[in-house]
Amino acid sequence: MDVNEIKVIDKTVKGWLKESRDNVLRKIDTRLTVNTKSGRTDLVTNIDKQNEKFLVSKIREFDPASRILGEEGSGDDVTTTIGRVWIIDPIDGTMNFVKQRNHFAIMLALYVDGEGVLGYILDVTGNHLLSGGPQIGVFDNGQPLTKVADTPLREGLMGLSGPMVLHNDYNMVDIANQSLGMRVYGSAGIDIISVLRGELVGYISYLKPWDFGAGKILCETAGMMVTTIDGKPLGMLSSTTVLLATRRAHRDILTIVGQ
């Protein structure tokens, strides 16, 4: 895809996201319909579903030949990465959305033949949009992202999944102890924005494609490493424990995981 085509798509997607944010904020103080999915901490609300449907309809109209992978199932049954695939997380951090009405994100990504082209993470209440991709660079609310220092683990704060710390999966307690401190924010989108801004040196969580699709594109474009927790490439259609970090912190963490 050439850069001009990408810029047209980028402008279009930003329009959808603005509208999508307005829709969510308009309903943020209403009573939500909340259902559990796999367990009591895995939630979906009427807003997640409505927002996914909104984004799906925009994509269908704009790019009818593409396929859509959406968290709440209103897209397609995507089984290969061939062609254009859009990945939607209509509300990332649904628990935060339900309990806090704060600290949640809308995420969108475009992959072509398995390669990341454009990624978007929108912190809805903070009104911060991280956007871009390898051909156009990364932007923070429209301004080129400040280059993030390649900070090692022991000189930075580390974003972690709460449940994985509580189970000490992959020596997570050691990873936290070797850092300057762990932070648990409860939303992949909010954590990944923090990594992109240099507020965290990395983030680890068990994630599904819609949780890491946009973040992988943005972080790799910004010069960071995004792999499985044992350092392997991510499969775009499978769920796994993701390690996303500065190059130095990534190396430091792989050493601790392997111990």
Add this chain to the structure above:
Amino acid sequence: MDVNEIKVIDKTVKGWLKESRDNVLRKIDTRLTVNTKSGRTDLVTNIDKQNEKFLVSKIREFDPASRILGEEGSGDDVTTTIGRVWIIDPIDGTMNFVKQRNHFAIMLALYVDGEGVLGYILDVTGNHLLSGGPQIGVFDNGQPLTKVADTPLREGLMGLSGPMVLHNDYNMVDIANQSLGMRVYGSAGIDIISVLRGELVGYISYLKPWDFGAGKILCETAGMMVTTIDGKPLGMLSSTTVLLATRRAHRDILTIVGQ
């Protein structure tokens, strides 16, 4: 102290905090002078010290007969709670301030004969001020605080100290598991604002008087419980593990701590 006198103090303090915030924001992108105190994660910067000196000078001018307890030592050596005592935390969450330039607070409290009169927690970058006390009520950016529901632990998110989770102090892992999720924000001020807004059902951390002085006044005024981790009253001049929560979550947590 009568309500009119308290309102005059309240208005005065809000002016100091506005000026203090402006001072900090003006220097937020400058190179900091960072020193460690008790260890590599216990930091103080030139801004902490300057901001404490600023607040001390304002208090001295306004209330010369009072005594001042400040985190960075530019106040007095306060050994009794008799009379008017001001408590200052010039930058709460110094690690966040240093590493993120985000998620930190300025806190101020006024106690008279050991009783809380006025408390202030200012989220500097978010520009949220929680303020008030038992005689005037609690305000969120000047608006009366929305009454927080008395949510039990298992229906809420719980703010915890990262190091205490990693050591499983006081069955902290069980507390986290019984909640809908733990959050680790790294600043008592930011955590306590989240509790006051109903985003968290409670918060536990080892705290010093300047970390909990304002929060105790605001949370108790808002109908929440603030005690030591074993349910005893807090001593205003001593450091301890503090449990601050809705009434129901407080009861739930004391049961888990006692197991």
